[in-house]
Amino acid sequence: MEIIEALAAIPLFDGLSRQELEDMAMIVLRQDITRGRLIFAEGDAGTGFYVLTEGRVKIFKLSPEGKEQILHIMTPGEPFGEVAVFAGEPFPAYAEALEDGSVLFFPRAAFIELIRNNPSLSLKMIAMLSLRLRKFTAVIESLSLKEVPGRLADYFLSLGNEQGGDQWLTLDVSKNQLASLLGTIPETLSRILARMVKEGLIETRGQRQVRIADRMGLEELAGGLRRL
Amino acid sequence: MEIIEALAAIPLFDGLSRQELEDMAMIVLRQDITRGRLIFAEGDAGTGFYVLTEGRVKIFKLSPEGKEQILHIMTPGEPFGEVAVFAGEPFPAYAEALEDGSVLFFPRAAFIELIRNNPSLSLKMIAMLSLRLRKFTAVIESLSLKEVPGRLADYFLSLGNEQGGDQWLTLDVSKNQLASLLGTIPETLSRILARMVKEGLIETRGQRQVRIADRMGLEELAGGLRRL
DNA sequence: CGTGCGCTTGACTTTTTTCAATAAAGGTGG
DNA sequence: CCACCTTTATTGAAAAAAGTCAAGCGCACG
Numbered sequence: 001m002e003i004i005e006a007l008a009a010i011p012l013f014d015g016l017s018r019q020e021l022e023d024m025a026m027i028v029l030r031q032d033i034t035r036g037r038l039i040f041a042e043g044d045a046g047t048g049f050y051v052l053t054e055g056r057v058k059i060f061k062l063s064p065e066g067k068e069q070i071l072h073i074m075t076p077g078e079p080f081g082e083v084a085v086f087a088g089e090p091f092p093a094y095a096e097a098l099e100d101g102s103v104l105f106f107p108r109a110a111f112i113e114l115i116r117n118n119p120s121l122s123l124k125m126i127a128m129l130s131l132r133l134r135k136f137t138a139v140i141e142s143l144s145l146k147e148v149p150g151r152l153a154d155y156f157l158s159l160g161n162e163q164g165g166d167q168w169l170t171l172d173v174s175k176n177q178l179a180s181l182l183g184t185i186p187e188t189l190s191r192i193l194a195r196m197v198k199e200g201l202i203e204t205r206g207q208r209q210v211r212i213a214d215r216m217g218l219e220e221l222a223g224g225l226r227r228l
Numbered sequence: 229m230e231i232i233e234a235l236a237a238i239p240l241f242d243g244l245s246r247q248e249l250e251d252m253a254m255i256v257l258r259q260d261i262t263r264g265r266l267i268f269a270e271g272d273a274g275t276g277f278y279v280l281t282e283g284r285v286k287i288f289k290l291s292p293e294g295k296e297q298i299l300h301i302m303t304p305g306e307p308f309g310e311v312a313v314f315a316g317e318p319f320p321a322y323a324e325a326l327e328d329g330s331v332l333f334f335p336r337a338a339f340i341e342l343i344r345n346n347p348s349l350s351l352k353m354i355a356m357l358s359l360r361l362r363k364f365t366a367v368i369e370s371l372s373l374k375e376v377p378g379r380l381a382d383y384f385l386s387l388g389n390e391q392g393g394d395q396w397l398t399l400d401v402s403k404n405q406l407a408s409l410l411g412t413i414p415e416t417l418s419r420i421l422a423r424m425v426k427e428g429l430i431e432t433r434g435q436r437q438v439r440i441a442d443r444m445g446l447e448e449l450a451g452g453l454r455r456l
Numbered sequence: 457c458g459t460g461c462g463c464t465t466g467a468c469t470t471t472t473t474t475c476a477a478t479a480a481a482g483g484t485g486g
Numbered sequence: 487c488c489a490c491c492t493t494t495a496t497t498g499a500a501a502a503a504a505g506t507c508a509a510g511c512g513c514a515c516g
Contacts, residue, residue: 063452115351
C-alpha cells in the first residue's frame with residue numbers, strides 16, 4: 001500500500017508505529033493535483049486538511065481588487081489547511097497547486113479521533129503549529145519593521161542558509177511570486193534587485209540564480225543599519 | 229487554593245475536571261507582575277509558558293534601531309510564550325506588563341506530561357494554536373495588502389464587534405501603541421484619524437473614545453473600495 | 457517565426473516617514 | 487488645588503519609499 005510509505009515520509013508522523021500508520025492509512029484519501037488546480041478557496045468549509053506529498057502548493061490571500069499575497073509556499077511533507085480544521089472555521093485562504101503533484105486528505109472527525117488516542121501524535125501536532133506560528137511572527141516582524149530591501153536581504157540570507165553557503169542559489173519561485181511573498185509588486189522588486197547588483201551585494205545569473213557577493217552588506221541591510 | 233480558581237477561569241482549560249485542575253495546580257507557579265516589568269526577552273530560553281490572569285501584557289519585537297512592533301496585547305485568560313515552549317526554541321519576542329497584574333507559569337516538562345495524559349487538553353491546545361495562527365494570517369494579510377487607513381478601519385470594525393454596536397468604543401491601548409499594532413508610526417496614525425473624522429467616518433471624544441459614525445464607509449475603506 | 461508571458465525600465469503619483477516644533481494630558485509634589 | 491514636568495498627541499513641510507501606468511525587451515513555446 002503506497003499510502004503507508006507516503007505517510008511514513010511525513011515529518012509530522014515520524015516516530016509513529018507501523019500499526020498507527022496503518023490506522024491512519026484507513027482514513028486518508030489520496031488525490032492527484034495538476035498545476036493551476038485550486039485545492040480549496042477562502043471561505044470553504046474545513047472538512048479536513050491536507051498534506052502535500054509531491055509538487056508545490058501556494059497558500060495565498062486575495063484583496064478585493066484581485067491582488068494576491070502569498071502567505072506560504074508548501075513543499076512536500078508539509079500539512080496545510082489544519083488551522084481551519086482545528087479552529088472549526090472555514091479556510092482563511094486559497095490553496096493552489098504550482099506544479100503537478102499529489103496530496104493526502106485527512107477527514108476532520110476521523111483524524112481528531114486518532115489524535116485523541118495518540119498523545120505523541122498530538123504533541124507533534126502542537127509542535128508543528130508552534131513552529132508555524134513562529135514563522136508567521138517573523139513574517140509579521142519583517143513586513144512591519146523592514147522596508148522591501150531589508151525583506152529581500154532576509155530572503156537571500158535564509159536561502160543561503162538552506163542551500164550551501166556561497167554557492168549560486170536557485171530561486172524556487174518566479175519573481176512575480178517572490179514579490180508577493182515579500183509583500184510588494186514585481187516592479188519594485190525588479191528595481192531593488194538592480195540596485196543590489198549595482199552596489200555589489202549580489203550577483204545574478206539568468207533569471208533564477210543569485211549569489212551572495214557581500215554577506216555582511218546584506219546583513220546590514222536586513223538589520224536596517226544600511227540603506228540601499 | 230486560589231490557583232485552582234484562576235485555572236478554572238482560563239478558557240483553554242474549561243471542561244477539565246476538578247481533579248485535573250488540581251493536578252495542574254501542583255505544577256504552576258503564580259507570579260505578580262508590576263507595570264513595566266519585562267516578563268521575558270527575545271532569545272530567553274523557553275523553560276515554560278505563561279497564562280495571564282490579571283492585567284495586560286504586550287508582546288513585541290524590537291528592530292535594531294529600537295523601533296518596536298507590537299504583535300499582540302494579551303488580556304486575562306490568554307496564554308503566551310507557548311510557541312517557544314512547544315517548538316523547543318527560545319522566545320521569539322519580548323513580553324512586558326502594561327499594568328500591574330499576575331500570571332501563572334507552567335513549567336515545560338510537567339505540562340507536557342499533563343498533555344500526554346489528557347487528550348482533551350491537547351485538543352484544546354491545538355485549537356487555541358490554530359485560532360492564533362488564523363489571527364496572524366489576518367494580520368499578515370492586512371499588513372501586506374492594505375494601506376494604513378484600511379488597517380485602521382479593520383481595527384475599528386473589530387472593536388465594534390467586540391464591544392457593543394454603535395456605542396462609544398474605548399481604545400484599550402495608547403495611540404502610540406495602536407500605531408505600532410498597525411505597523412505604522414504615531415504621526416501617520418494621527419493624520420489618518422483626523423481625516424477619518426473630517427470625512428465623517430468616525431467621531432472622537434477625549435483621547436480614548438471613538439464612535440463609528442459611518443460603518444459602511446469604514447467597510448469600504450477596509451475593503452479597499454474607497455480611499456481617504 | 458511570431459505570440460505571449462515574465463521581467464525590466466522610465467516617468468509620475470500617492471503614501472508614508474522623517475524631522476522639528478507645538479500643544480495637550482496626566483501625574484507629582486508642594 | 488494648582489503649577490510644573492514628563493509623556494503623549496498633533497501639525498507642517500520636506501524627503502523618501504513604494505505603487506501605478508505605460509512601454510519595451512527577451513526568452514520559451516507553439
